[in-house]
Amino acid sequence: MQEATYQKWNAQVTAWIDEAKANILEHFHEPLDVEQKSGRRDLVTQVDKENEQRFVAHIRESDPTARILGEEGLGDDVQDDKGRLWIIDPLDGTMNFVKQRDDFAIMLSLYIDGVGQAAWLCDVMGNRLFHGAKGLGVWLNDAKMTAPANLPLSEGLAALSGPLVTHDVDHMQAIAAASLGMRIVGSAGIAFTKVLRGQQVCYISYLRPWDFATGKILAEELGLVVSTVDGQTPTVLSYGVVLVATKQAQKAIVAMQTA
Amino acid sequence: MQEATYQKWNAQVTAWIDEAKANILEHFHEPLDVEQKSGRRDLVTQVDKENEQRFVAHIRESDPTARILGEEGLGDDVQDDKGRLWIIDPLDGTMNFVKQRDDFAIMLSLYIDGVGQAAWLCDVMGNRLFHGAKGLGVWLNDAKMTAPANLPLSEGLAALSGPLVTHDVDHMQAIAAASLGMRIVGSAGIAFTKVLRGQQVCYISYLRPWDFATGKILAEELGLVVSTVDGQTPTVLSYGVVLVATKQAQKAIVAMQTA
Numbered sequence: 001m002q003e004a005t006y007q008k009w010n011a012q013v014t015a016w017i018d019e020a021k022a023n024i025l026e027h028f029h030e031p032l033d034v035e036q037k038s039g040r041r042d043l044v045t046q047v048d049k050e051n052e053q054r055f056v057a058h059i060r061e062s063d064p065t066a067r068i069l070g071e072e073g074l075g076d077d078v079q080d081d082k083g084r085l086w087i088i089d090p091l092d093g094t095m096n097f098v099k100q101r102d103d104f105a106i107m108l109s110l111y112i113d114g115v116g117q118a119a120w121l122c123d124v125m126g127n128r129l130f131h132g133a134k135g136l137g138v139w140l141n142d143a144k145m146t147a148p149a150n151l152p153l154s155e156g157l158a159a160l161s162g163p164l165v166t167h168d169v170d171h172m173q174a175i176a177a178a179s180l181g182m183r184i185v186g187s188a189g190i191a192f193t194k195v196l197r198g199q200q201v202c203y204i205s206y207l208r209p210w211d212f213a214t215g216k217i218l219a220e221e222l223g224l225v226v227s228t229v230d231g232q233t234p235t236v237l238s239y240g241v242v243l244v245a246t247k248q249a250q251k252a253i254v255a256m257q258t259a
Numbered sequence: 260m261q262e263a264t265y266q267k268w269n270a271q272v273t274a275w276i277d278e279a280k281a282n283i284l285e286h287f288h289e290p291l292d293v294e295q296k297s298g299r300r301d302l303v304t305q306v307d308k309e310n311e312q313r314f315v316a317h318i319r320e321s322d323p324t325a326r327i328l329g330e331e332g333l334g335d336d337v338q339d340d341k342g343r344l345w346i347i348d349p350l351d352g353t354m355n356f357v358k359q360r361d362d363f364a365i366m367l368s369l370y371i372d373g374v375g376q377a378a379w380l381c382d383v384m385g386n387r388l389f390h391g392a393k394g395l396g397v398w399l400n401d402a403k404m405t406a407p408a409n410l411p412l413s414e415g416l417a418a419l420s421g422p423l424v425t426h427d428v429d430h431m432q433a434i435a436a437a438s439l440g441m442r443i444v445g446s447a448g449i450a451f452t453k454v455l456r457g458q459q460v461c462y463i464s465y466l467r468p469w470d471f472a473t474g475k476i477l478a479e480e481l482g483l484v485v486s487t488v489d490g491q492t493p494t495v496l497s498y499g500v501v502l503v504a505t506k507q508a509q510k511a512i513v514a515m516q517t518a
Binding site for chain 1: 299300354355358359360361415416421424425432435436439440441442443444445453458459
């Protein structure tokens with residue numbers, strides 16, 4: 001993406017995110033209207049829906065020919081990745097928002113014909129906006145980020161998903177044992193930020209497109225790898241176990257699948 | 260403890276903690292001098308040791324007849340809980356400090372004849388000092404805290420320890436499944452703060468005295484329960500699996516041990 005194009009989008013999307021943050025903080029000290037989706041651990045609140053609705057309205061106005069894939073389904077029914085596609089998670093880590101009022105994120109990204117172009121990932125309570133574009137690099141708020149060290153799995157902390165660990169899916173317990181320790185934060189967006197910052201060498205979870213599409217663009221710009229657990233490249237419409245990791249950690253995790 | 264006595268200690272200990280925080284932040288952007296203790300996951304840095312040394316010196320001056328039990332062993336060789344005893348963890352979550360520069364704590368507490376009197380728990384990067392005394396309540400910085408809701412395990416997030424979960428010690432995987440989700444933060448001090456704030460309904464881990472002595476005083480003042488996993492009262496010199504939880508969550512966890 002051209003830098004001027006990116007800067008134009010960055011100004012707009014940052015304003016949309018500020019509006020979404022303000023909406024979240026307005027509801028911060030009052031009881032939320034919480035509904036279950038697929039089960040008691042899969043929640044949605046009126047804040048998720050209001051934020052998605054506003055993002056969809058802004059994108060329709062600013063990028064009228066684009067399609068929109070949003071977690072709450074208020075965008076389009078997207079079955080392929082052709083053309084301009086915005087992928088949005090208006091409030092990632094809804095359980096954390098409901099129960100902890102901490103560790104939740106807002107994510108938006110733009111793909112063209114399946115290729116990531118620009119991404120915005122906001123750690124709301126940490127006041128950290130990670131943003132960047134293909135070929136231009138990544139910023140944390142106003143500071144350009146440097147690539148994290150390419151540490152092996154054995155020299156880093158591993159962010160994993162609770163259900164994958166307790167059911168030992170894809171050798172998750174061996175991966176935890178090979179690392180310096182397992183961490184579980186309960187938000188894909190927040191877990192991605194820790195790998196981007198070099199605080200953790202990998203994050204592995206069962207992810208849907210809006211959980212990883214944004215983080216993938218930022219991670220790849222910083223020399224990290226996003227793949228399926230057996231080393232394949234996920235499309236942005238994939239559902240499954242996806243990881244983000246340093247090159248060395250990814251190699252070790254993929255090797256453990258066939259060992 | 261008398262309020263005036265507590266306020267006197269609070270002014271002193273807060274100043275010691277501010278000094279320890281300043282020492283931590285001084286080393287924040289430079290490589291640390293890291294040593295392994297019992298293994299590759301059990302670390303100590305020069306910052307842990309310097310902070311413990313300073314706390315010991317301050318306590319020796321302000322409370323000369325007291326004994327001191329510190330994680331790094333720079334206090335006394337304490338084999339019983341008689342008399343005045345300070346229990347200190349100069350930097351809890353050393354792995355997080357080394358690898359993430361986040362999610363670590365400082366903890367100090369005063370016991371007399373085995374009974375908790377006053378406690379200070381500092382979430383350094385969160386800028387949150389939890390402090391309080393027996394019979395006086397708990398403050399988060401300058402604000403008096405209210406007791407968290409007595410939620411059941413099934414309505415809250417559960418903070419657990421990675422090794423206990425992967426080895427399924429004491430039915431940890433069933434406890435995770437019964438909760439709304441498992442979280443692992445890698446610092447006993449930080450995990451205690453989340454239960455104190457009502458963000459999580461329990462925290463269970465293999466803990467040593469300096470890991471839980473401080474949190475225990477604060478938790479009990481807020482109507483929470485600290486016990487062994489089978490419902491016994493731990494002494495402040497206990498080593499073992501210890502939990503802090505709401506009354507309802509503790510009851511469910513203890514019941515699962517004999518089910």
